[in-house]
Amino acid sequence: MSIGVIAKLTLREAVRRKVLWGLLILSGIFLVLYTLGWVFVKEGLVKFGPPASRAVDLRVFYNFLMMAGLYTANFLIVMLSVLISVDTLAGEISSGTIQSIAVKPLGRRQIVIGKWLGFVVLLGLCTLLLAGGVMLITLLVSGYVPPNPLSGVILMFLEALLFLSATFLGGTRLSTLANGVLGFGLFGLAFIGGFIEQIGGFAQQFGVSSSEAATQIGRLTSLIMPSEALWRRALSDMAEGLNPIRAMTIGASTPDNGVIVYAVVYVVVLLLIAVRSFQRRDL
Amino acid sequence: MSATYTIETSHLRKEYNRKVAVADLDLQVEPGEVFGFLGPNGAGKTTSIKMLLGLAAPTKGEAQLLGKPIGDPASRARAGFLPEHFRFHDWLTGQEFLHLHGQLYGMREVDRKQRVPELLKRVGLEEYAHQRLRGYSKGMLQRVGLAQALLNRPAVVFLDEPTSGLDPVGRILVRDIIRELRAEGTTVFLNSHLLSEVEVTCDRVVFIKHGVVIKTVALKDIGQGAAPVEIRTGPLPSTDRSELLNGLNRFGHDARADGDHFQLIVEDRHRLPELARWLIGQGIDLYALTPQHVSLEDMFLQIVGTDGGL
Ligand SMILES: Nc1ncnc2c1ncn2[C@@H]1O[C@H](COP(=O)(O)OP(=O)(O)OP(=O)(O)O)[C@@H](O)[C@H]1O
Numbered sequence A: 001m002s003i004g005v006i007a008k009l010t011l012r013e014a015v016r017r018k019v020l021w022g023l024l025i026l027s028g029i030f031l032v033l034y035t036l037g038w039v040f041v042k043e044g045l046v047k048f049g050p051p052a053s054r055a056v057d058l059r060v061f062y063n064f065l066m067m068a069g070l071y072t073a074n075f076l077i078v079m080l081s082v083l084i085s086v087d088t089l090a091g092e093i094s095s096g097t098i099q100s101i102a103v104k105p106l107g108r109r110q111i112v113i114g115k116w117l118g119f120v121v122l123l124g125l126c127t128l129l130l131a132g133g134v135m136l137i138t139l140l141v142s143g144y145v146p147p148n149p150l151s152g153v154i155l156m157f158l159e160a161l162l163f164l165s166a167t168f169l170g171g172t173r174l175s176t177l178a179n180g181v182l183g184f185g186l187f188g189l190a191f192i193g194g195f196i197e198q199i200g201g202f203a204q205q206f207g208v209s210s211s212e213a214a215t216q217i218g219r220l221t222s223l224i225m226p227s228e229a230l231w232r233r234a235l236s237d238m239a240e241g242l243n244p245i246r247a248m249t250i251g252a253s254t255p256d257n258g259v260i261v262y263a264v265v266y267v268v269v270l271l272l273i274a275v276r277s278f279q280r281r282d283l
Numbered sequence B: 001m002s003a004t005y006t007i008e009t010s011h012l013r014k015e016y017n018r019k020v021a022v023a024d025l026d027l028q029v030e031p032g033e034v035f036g037f038l039g040p041n042g043a044g045k046t047t048s049i050k051m052l053l054g055l056a057a058p059t060k061g062e063a064q065l066l067g068k069p070i071g072d073p074a075s076r077a078r079a080g081f082l083p084e085h086f087r088f089h090d091w092l093t094g095q096e097f098l099h100l101h102g103q104l105y106g107m108r109e110v111d112r113k114q115r116v117p118e119l120l121k122r123v124g125l126e127e128y129a130h131q132r133l134r135g136y137s138k139g140m141l142q143r144v145g146l147a148q149a150l151l152n153r154p155a156v157v158f159l160d161e162p163t164s165g166l167d168p169v170g171r172i173l174v175r176d177i178i179r180e181l182r183a184e185g186t187t188v189f190l191n192s193h194l195l196s197e198v199e200v201t202c203d204r205v206v207f208i209k210h211g212v213v214i215k216t217v218a219l220k221d222i223g224q225g226a227a228p229v230e231i232r233t234g235p236l237p238s239t240d241r242s243e244l245l246n247g248l249n250r251f252g253h254d255a256r257a258d259g260d261h262f263q264l265i266v267e268d269r270h271r272l273p274e275l276a277r278w279l280i281g282q283g284i285d286l287y288a289l290t291p292q293h294v295s296l297e298d299m300f301l302q303i304v305g306t307d308g309g310l
């Protein structure tokens, strides 16, 4: 019951403090730009004929354009998941607003989980808007639907939740600023780790044997923050049967279902540790 | 520990990274009592309240609130709290803020719809009910915070310096509210540096320093017991001054001559008539025998010391 009150409060705060408007406007701008991009490409196609005539499968081309949009959308969703939640615990602890809430007869667990659920709703909306928007625009302009679109969107959402849980955990102990550094630091780490792993994958394809280390580094970083692995899995799902795209963006290793399971466990466990850490915190 | 006290602590201690905030607190607060919790800055008053309300975990010791171990949410359902640094969600309006806190107390909507306007009126914020807290002044925030602390008709209310931001009218308001609470049988735990207010509102006060209770005073006793007395006499007969001072010291201590009058701290006011009879019996012309009023402030300085307190 109290969880619901806190979750609603979190959503109401997002509306009142114009966070929601910010999200909507940002998404709107992004989608308009993306549509413009498509329109120019379409014009080019009409003028010069499809690249298919130059030995490329048209579906591969469309898929590539959609992936470019999703890549940016994914980046925005992850950034937003850190940005909108970085202050919620840390800020309320440091300002003291949490005090009059925490003395009420609800447990601290309810506070953390209620807030978390509020942000889950917001991020769900974000993901639908950005990733769903890219797919919808692609569909409207070109008529192209990628394989497994739903699985792609869900994986991107799950990726946002990874960061949400991580910033919640950080927020129970760190200042807002330090927590932001943690969130974006994790993002950077996962990005670089994934990059190294990909290079390793490529190198292996060309028979370079010393790339084992690179793969190991990638594995290790995706244990610490499995976001990049999830993204590659999403890519792989949405480019099923389109080998040129998959090879280009994924390198050699396609994350298996273990990564998804790991990510879900990661989200839940970090949230539970956050609850625990908040319960033990002096306010 | 027994369940007869509203608040009971035993050897309660709090350290922040080895810094001792509350050393060893033993308190018993009776149901319905208006209890003043006094001490210099940094004595550990706020920290003690935080422990009682489950905001900070004690390093050692035990405590019960309303018969349940502290930290039990069930006892907090019957407690109200106005924090020292009253910071609230300032994007809510006064009315929304109170409804939110009512919900967190688990109050039903019908109750809230009755209680919220009633309290807004009580603290003088009717007109500002629909204004966001961001636009409230410091005193207005403290008033709405006070309303928040009373929403659930609590059995015990913790007020941490409830008048620090208030104008004189607001202070009288708080005083009246505390009186009403007392009349309703609510226990009030009051933390304040405004001793003249404490003096008129509290039944009992304790003084703490470095997180240890150093003195407990029942305020109805404040006109009783020891008191400084000023004695004015006519020209002394042949009696030796030092003999007179020795005689005076039998009624108290620190007797001294000060120009044409004498000062003495009597150990008990009930001995004043006896003292008067004795003086007259010595053949002294007695012009005045005046017990001085001891204010809580005098007591505070005397008990806590004037060495900056910290
Ligand atoms: N979160 C904290 N971390 C470290 N030390 C703290 C913390 N909170 C309080 N203290 C220390 O504990 C001691 C008691 O503080 P507390 O706030 O309880 O005092 P107080 O009696 O309420 O004082 P005041 O009259 O100034 O409000 C102080 O020395 C303070 O520095």
Ligand SMILES: [Mg+2]
Residues within 6 Å of the ligand: B045, B046, B047, B084, B160
């Ligand atoms: Mg204090």
